[in-house]
């Protein structure tokens with residue numbers, strides 16, 4: 001009787017663990033998909049070599065900069 005209960009608990013724990021573990025993967029795929037849709041790519045700053053997203057980057061003379069300071073914009 002006790003053995004049956006242990007098996008049952010292990011089974012529930014296994015299913016529960018699998019469900020919890022599979023969730024972040026699903027979330028990650030969803031996030032990556034939305035990231036691809038918005039075409040948000042990482043670009044390297046021409047001055048300090050810091051990687052910034054294309055949305056946040058400042059484009060000056062066809063080159064990407066992480067901030068106004070790096071771009072030389074006052």
Ligand SMILES: [Zn+2]
Pocket residue numbers: 045046047048049050065066067070
């Ligand atoms: Zn920079």
